[in-house]
Amino acid sequence: MKGAMDRETATKTPFLPQPIDILTMLRPRQWTKNLLLFAGLLFSQNFLYAPHLFRTVLAFGVFCLLSGSVYIFNDICDLPVDREHYRKRNRPLASGRLSISYAFVLFFVFSAVSFYAAFRLGLSFLAVAALYYFLVLAYSAWLKHVVILDVFAVALGFLLRAIAGGVVIGVRVSPWLLICTLLLALFLTLTKRRQEYVITENNGERHRRVLAYYSVSFLDQLISIVTSSTIMAYSLYTFSAGRTQYLMLSIPFVIYGIFRYLFLVHKKEMGESPEEVLLRDRPLLAGIILWVVVCVVILYFEAKGII
Numbered sequence: 517m518k519g520a521m522d523r524e525t526a527t528k529t530p531f532l533p534q535p536i537d538i539l540t541m542l543r544p545r546q547w548t549k550n551l552l553l554f555a556g557l558l559f560s561q562n563f564l565y566a567p568h569l570f571r572t573v574l575a576f577g578v579f580c581l582l583s584g585s586v587y588i589f590n591d592i593c594d595l596p597v598d599r600e601h602y603r604k605r606n607r608p609l610a611s612g613r614l615s616i617s618y619a620f621v622l623f624f625v626f627s628a629v630s631f632y633a634a635f636r637l638g639l640s641f642l643a644v645a646a647l648y649y650f651l652v653l654a655y656s657a658w659l660k661h662v663v664i665l666d667v668f669a670v671a672l673g674f675l676l677r678a679i680a681g682g683v684v685i686g687v688r689v690s691p692w693l694l695i696c697t698l699l700l701a702l703f704l705t706l707t708k709r710r711q712e713y714v715i716t717e718n719n720g721e722r723h724r725r726v727l728a729y730y731s732v733s734f735l736d737q738l739i740s741i742v743t744s745s746t747i748m749a750y751s752l753y754t755f756s757a758g759r760t761q762y763l764m765l766s767i768p769f770v771i772y773g774i775f776r777y778l779f780l781v782h783k784k785e786m787g788e789s790p791e792e793v794l795l796r797d798r799p800l801l802a803g804i805i806l807w808v809v810v811c812v813v814i815l816y817f818e819a820k821g822i823i
Contacts, residue, residue: 537608538622541591542584545791550579552674552697556682556689558808561815568685575641575684578633579677582649585626590656592619597724641684648676663729667705674701692753699746704790706742707777710735711787743778747771762814769807776800 553576554563562568591609599610608614627649634645651672659669678697682689713727713735750770754763776799781787786797794801 537614540608541588543587547580548791548794550576550677552677553579553681555678556687557685559693560687562685571684572681575637575680578630581626582630582645585623585630586652588619588623589653593656637684641680644676644680644683648673661725663726666726667702670705671698671701692756696750696753699742699749703742703746706735706739707781707787708790711781715788743774766807766810769803773800773803
């Protein structure tokens with residue numbers, strides 16, 4: 517019966533993949549994570565310097581394509597599990613709209629293009645991009661099944677994005693910014709794990725094996741620790757980020773964003789896809805935009821010597 521179903525799926529798979537399916541495989545909604553590359557540009561006060569802005573935009577494009585290629589690899593690895601998942605079974609590969617052979621071709625092509633583009637942006641940027649690439653490959657193949665290390669692997673991916681944003685324009689990224697990035701990434705990943713556990717009604721190991729080692733109470737403890745640490749680390753960072761201490765005015769927006777996200781996770785059950793939460797919840801999006809505006813204005817005034 518299973519062999520017949522596989523043959524039927526194969527016959528339904530189009531000879532050439534549809535452009536929309538290729539784009540879906542790259543998961544464009546996940547590209548919001550790559551906006552972290554602009555952190556180095558912002559906090560180094562180079563956001564108005566056109567050459568640096570241009571290089572950062574190019575780096576953002578490289579990471580979108582690079583992350584897209586490893587998402588394809590992840591879908592190949594997770595194909596049997598995705599076919600049983602209530603939502604992931606609609607993905608092009610799991611649904612049969614795209615064949616495994618085409619998925620491999622897309623993976624190698626996008627990977628090659630990404631590395632060539634990264635090389636054109638400099639050897640240091642290429643090295644960071646390569647670290648990110650192989651980290652995510654290791655996560656897809658192994659680390660996502662190892663308790664605790666799974667969330668740290670995802671968080672390190674965010675950290676490498678922040679480092680890449682500084683490397684591509686040749687500026688030093690503050691250690692405080694890196695620790696804030698790591699803690700925030702742990703916060704988002706832990707809340708994602710919690711929602712995955714809750715939404716699958718305590719049978720999450722059927723869709724993600726590592727969930728068998730977690731529980732709601734354990735995850736809530738970890739989230740509580742990381743939440744407090746994130747707020748404290750960012751608050752301390754604002755006192756050392758520049759020549760003035762006015763950046764502390766951005767602290768309330770960070771606290772609001774974290775509290776709003778926790779509200780959405782606990783009351784609205786929206787934490788399974790952080791990128792969708794960002795795009796769908798207007799108060800959270802407004803808070804993030806206001807935080808960016810406040811930081812830009814303060815850093816601009818500081819650079820001009822106004823404050």
